[in-house]
Amino acid sequence: MQIELTHYLLLAAVLFSIGVMGVLTRKNLIVILMSVELMLNAVNLTFVAVARYTADLTGQVIVFFVMCVAAAEVAVGLAILISIWRHRGTMHIDSVKLLKW
Amino acid sequence: MIPVSLTDIQGVLPETIVVIAALAVIMADAIRRGHSGALLPVLSVLGLAAAGAAAIFLWGTSGTVFNGTVFADGFASFFKVLFTVIGILTILFSPHYLKITGVRLGEYYALILTAVFGMMVMASAANLLMLYLGLETMSISLYVLAGSQRGDVKSAEAGMKYLVLGAFSSAFLLYGIALLFASIGSLDYEVIGTFFASDFHPGPLLVSGLALLMVGFAFKVAAVPFHFWSPDVYDGAPTTVTGFMSTGPKAAAFVALIRVFGVALAPASSLWSGVLTVLAILTMTVGNVVAIRQTSVKRMLAYSAIAHAGYLLVGIVAGTKAAFAATGYYLSAYALMNLGAFAVLILLNRRDEGSYRFEDLRGMGFAHPLLGITLSVFLLSLTGVPPTAGFFGKLYIFSAAVEQGHIVLAVVGLLNSAVGAYYYLRVITLLYMAKPEGESIIVQPAAYRFALVISALLILVIGIFPEQLLRVITLAVP
Amino acid sequence: MDSSVFDNNLIRFLFLFGAAGGLVAFFVALSAWLGPKSMNETKAEPFETGMIPKTDARRPFPIKYYLVAIVFIVFDVEVAFLYPWAVEFRNLGAAGFISMMIFLVILLVGLFYAVRKRVFEWK
Numbered sequence: 212m213q214i215e216l217t218h219y220l221l222l223a224a225v226l227f228s229i230g231v232m233g234v235l236t237r238k239n240l241i242v243i244l245m246s247v248e249l250m251l252n253a254v255n256l257t258f259v260a261v262a263r264y265t266a267d268l269t270g271q272v273i274v275f276f277v278m279c280v281a282a283a284e285v286a287v288g289l290a291i292l293i294s295i296w297r298h299r300g301t302m303h304i305d306s307v308k309l310l311k312w
Numbered sequence: 313m314i315p316v317s318l319t320d321i322q323g324v325l326p327e328t329i330v331v332i333a334a335l336a337v338i339m340a341d342a343i344r345r346g347h348s349g350a351l352l353p354v355l356s357v358l359g360l361a362a363a364g365a366a367a368i369f370l371w372g373t374s375g376t377v378f379n380g381t382v383f384a385d386g387f388a389s390f391f392k393v394l395f396t397v398i399g400i401l402t403i404l405f406s407p408h409y410l411k412i413t414g415v416r417l418g419e420y421y422a423l424i425l426t427a428v429f430g431m432m433v434m435a436s437a438a439n440l441l442m443l444y445l446g447l448e449t450m451s452i453s454l455y456v457l458a459g460s461q462r463g464d465v466k467s468a469e470a471g472m473k474y475l476v477l478g479a480f481s482s483a484f485l486l487y488g489i490a491l492l493f494a495s496i497g498s499l500d501y502e503v504i505g506t507f508f509a510s511d512f513h514p515g516p517l518l519v520s521g522l523a524l525l526m527v528g529f530a531f532k533v534a535a536v537p538f539h540f541w542s543p544d545v546y547d548g549a550p551t552t553v554t555g556f557m558s559t560g561p562k563a564a565a566f567v568a569l570i571r572v573f574g575v576a577l578a579p580a581s582s583l584w585s586g587v588l589t590v591l592a593i594l595t596m597t598v599g600n601v602v603a604i605r606q607t608s609v610k611r612m613l614a615y616s617a618i619a620h621a622g623y624l625l626v627g628i629v630a631g632t633k634a635a636f637a638a639t640g641y642y643l644s645a646y647a648l649m650n651l652g653a654f655a656v657l658i659l660l661n662r663r664d665e666g667s668y669r670f671e672d673l674r675g676m677g678f679a680h681p682l683l684g685i686t687l688s689v690f691l692l693s694l695t696g697v698p699p700t701a702g703f704f705g706k707l708y709i710f711s712a713a714v715e716q717g718h719i720v721l722a723v724v725g726l727l728n729s730a731v732g733a734y735y736y737l738r739v740i741t742l743l744y745m746a747k748p749e750g751e752s753i754i755v756q757p758a759a760y761r762f763a764l765v766i767s768a769l770l771i772l773v774i775g776i777f778p779e780q781l782l783r784v785i786t787l788a789v790p
Numbered sequence: 791m792d793s794s795v796f797d798n799n800l801i802r803f804l805f806l807f808g809a810a811g812g813l814v815a816f817f818v819a820l821s822a823w824l825g826p827k828s829m830n831e832t833k834a835e836p837f838e839t840g841m842i843p844k845t846d847a848r849r850p851f852p853i854k855y856y857l858v859a860i861v862f863i864v865f866d867v868e869v870a871f872l873y874p875w876a877v878e879f880r881n882l883g884a885a886g887f888i889s890m891m892i893f894l895v896i897l898l899v900g901l902f903y904a905v906r907k908r909v910f911e912w913k
Contacts, residue, residue: 220494220517227487234480243476250483257490265497273441273493275870277486280448282867284479286860287452291459291471293856298465316885335899342906 219260323384333359341418364396386788470548485528491521555654596622642705
């Protein structure tokens with residue numbers, strides 16, 4: 212079977228959905244951050260696949276920027292997580308009052 | 313060779329100045345190791361003022377720079393000036409607040425500057441990637457600012473919640489951008505605009521891309537039903553930061569909405585204007601109704617901020633130049649009144665930090681005339697009572713909506729304003745109708761009083777001469 | 791350049807290989823010759839970081855590790871921008887060079903800040 216652009220886009224969509232489900236259902240803050248990363252990487256996959264199939268490098272350049280932003284976001288996330296850990300001694304979402312949604 | 317010309321650099325002069333100021337503040341803080349006194353706020357205010365002056369200097373230019381990725385037009389200039397004003401006011405309120413809450417962070421000022429930089433990039437972005445980068449620069453700074461009160465677990469939790477949901481919504485926005493890119497092949501607003509102006513086929517990729525883009529934006533402007541993060545984050549964050557992030561980022565997101573949905577996607581409005589109408593109605597109604605039930609003034613203002621996003625969405629739905637100008641006017645007025653209201657609350661909060669109970673305001677209008685009068689001006693403007701700026705903002709937006717036949721939206725908006733009047737005026741009644749409980753001494757630093765008076769005066773000035781400001785914005789609307 | 795032995799790709803590769811290997815050998819020899827030598831219990835551990843190699847994996851780390859790791863992530867990813875720039879260095883010209891220098895200066899300010907805030911001091 213030939214692997215077409217559609218397959219990549221579908222894979223990205225599935226990955227993105229897994230990420231969304233992870234953010235909405237998981238209880239550990241670290242896992243939630245990882246799920247957000249999964250969502251962003253699904254987007255990256257979309258960009259790279261489109262760049263490959265249209266022979267346009269723009270998509271790949273965008274991925275650089277997205278990776279960079281994601282790293283900064285995770286760095287801040289971990290820092291705030293440490294701050295919460297120092298107060299509460301846990302990373303479980305139920306122990307964090309404001310974080311119920 | 314990358315073709316970078318002097319025009320390019322001139323086009324992003326305000327941004328450049330803000331970045332240089334932010335770097336200077338970081339360096340100064342690092343060198344002085346936290347013993348910098350008034351140096352950091354002074355540096356930041358000077359940097360922002362210079363950036364604002366540069367933006368005014370650039371007024372009258374048009375078109376794009378940097379290969380069509382950045383707008384250097386009047387609309388961008390106008391909002392850059394607004395962002396510098398928001399930044400300066402926030403910084404004037406901050407030293408006192410940081411002192412009473414015991415936060416000793418030099419980064420605080422640098423982060424405000426980087427957030428302002430992000431907003432400026434959002435306002436002048438002519439490319440969806442540029443928009444995303446500006447948005448993230450702003451958001452990441454705000455995550456840290458929201459969590460900056462390290463002694464208070466509520467602040468850390470607010471920062472965490474903001475980060476998780478902010479990143480979550482950014483991912484939606486980005487996925488929408490990716491799908492648009494997959495179906496159009498470009499991220500420039502101009503190319504997207506010509507694509508939608510031509511005879512396009514709304515395939516599944518395109519429609520889901522638009523839907524995701526809209527969800528992302530709805531999260532960012534805290535439109536119901538994507539609003540649930542904002543009251544908790546606004547409540548938990550340090551109050552100066554709450555004022556800052558309920559005004560600046562909202563304005564930046566609305567400029568981007570106008571540029572993306574209002575202009576580039578305008579030919580395809582049949583695809584999205586219905587959804588946006590429902591969002592606007594829900595946002596106005598839920599924000600106002602829930603605000604009534606709050607027991608903390610800070611939380612009440614957080615919900616009222618949601619309601620105001622609803623009024624602003626009406627302007628986007630109306631979709632004419634006049635409506636966009638009205639939105640710009642309302643955003644300016646809203647920034648001043650909301651920042652000011654939060655600032656007065658900081659001074660009037662007498663119990664432990666973070667309670668902001670209605671009882672604290674009892675009789676304060678007589679005990680502290682300046683605070684009473686300024687808070688009344690801010691609240692009257694939030695209510696929409698003439699001759700304040702808030703009244704004309706609502707008037708312009710709703711009349712633009714009526715002109716376009718959105719009668720329902722305008723009627724719902726008016727009913728909601730009436731609901732809003734109930735809880736805003738209740739605060740003013742508390743200020744003046746009751747006797748204060750015992751003596752109260754409130755320290756009011758000069759910079760703080762100055763910023764309060766300036767905000768209140770500006771609200772009255774643009775309320776008394778609304779036509780002039782509106783004409784300026786109308787000239788700039790894309 | 792006129793035709794020379796370097797036109798052969800294999801020769802080029804071998805030259806690069808030899809140069810890289812030689813450099814490594816040179817530095818290893820240099821540090822063996824010049825460097826101070828000490829041998830103790832900590833030094834003999836698999837990880838010289840002070841980590842106990844065999845223990846419960848859920849043992850809490852000193853918070854310092856996280857701080858350094860966070861700084862590392864950020865700088866590591868920023869440096870990724872250098873690769874496309876290096877590949878296109880000639881085509882980008884002076885404007886590209888200046889842009890990258892501005893980028894690096896901003897990064898250096900961040901590094902300076904981290905150093906002054908005692909992120910890398912281990913006590």
